[in-house]
Ligand code: HMG
């Protein structure tokens with residue numbers, strides 16, 4: 001097998017829905033997270049705390065978070081929920097909701113009420129990556145844990161100046177300057193921080209030839225600031241096999257370890273799975289995807305969805321990798337959510353799975 005275990009970060013509730021013009025109810029978003037939590041996923045990016053004028057669709061993220069805190073979706077094992085935010089204001093808004101539900105005390109008893117933990121069987125699922133079981137044990141008493149589930153934040157910046165300005169109204173350097181205090185604060189409060197680098201394989205404004213050394217330099221800065229993981233994002237889907245290989249090689253030469261990397265492919269040109277295989281061969285073991293292939297970035301004109309989680313699972317399983325995620329269930333969710341938001345269901349693996 002090319003890989004033993006691959007971790008999938010499901011970004012459908014955030015990246016998948018943020019670009020939808022038609023307003024989607026908080027109930028539908030909550031229901032989506034609930035269904036996803038039952039598939040065996042370990043990590044779900046469930047919403048974002050960004051400016052509601054910039055991204056109106058994510059305005060109800062506080063409702064989604066409140067719902068997860070007050071009645072955690074049942075899941076076969078602890079879930080890590082991630083929340084995207086662009087600045088300290090976003091972190092403050094996020095902490096307001098988290099602070100209203102303070103962490104359980106590390107008193108030695110089981111975390112969370114029995115009704116929430118009864119559905120969790122840590123033996124039901126293979127470990128996330130080697131040591132992941134130990135990692136969730138170690139985290140189970142920490143400040144970011146609620147009802148036995150973990151909460152983390154993710155931040156995002158861009159590899160080009162033009163995209164940085166459009167997406168977050170600041171330069172690359174200003175992004176890093178904003179994140180330094182944000183990350184210090186998040187980590188002081190016990191929250192791991194994940195960091196995205198957008199347009200790493202192509203920019204809607206500057207073209208496909210984004211400098212891989214710039215991506216490596218930003219990744220190193222973010223790790224230096226304390227990021228747990230760097231999600232290298234092909235926002236526009238312009239990434240090709242040769243340029244993905246070049247980027248990964250450049251990151252390696254700059255000393256960025258595969259363990260610190262995730263790849264985030266949008267499938268605009270249909271290259272996401274090809275680039276996934278290149279990344280697997282390189283040693284990367286974490287990938288972002290969205291159920292139903294939902295998504296797109298509001299500030300990346302023409303960009304379509306993330307690679308469909310169903311297609312990613314099918315490919316990974318065909319290579320002998322374990323994801324712990326149920327393809328049948330994921331396909332049912334893909335069909336359901338695309339129906340809910342009035343879109344065609346376009347995941348090839350999902351459609352084929354449902355019709356067999
Ligand atoms: P700005 O206008 O420069 O913000 O926007 P500001 O700091 O000047 O503040 C202006 C006003 O916004 C103030 O309010 C702030 O309080 C408020 P006022 O005093 O005028 O009443 N404000 C906020 N309100 C709510 N939440 C906040 C927040 N921050 C300030 N967090 C800002 C700068 C970064 C806020 C804005 O550009 C923004 O929200 N951008 C988000 C864009 C976005 O969400 N893009 C999509 C997600 S990234 C993505 O999809 C890529 C990814 O998937 C990877 C990939 O594929 O590339 C992750």
Ligand code: MG
Nearest residue numbers: 015233235297
């Ligand atoms: Mg994205």
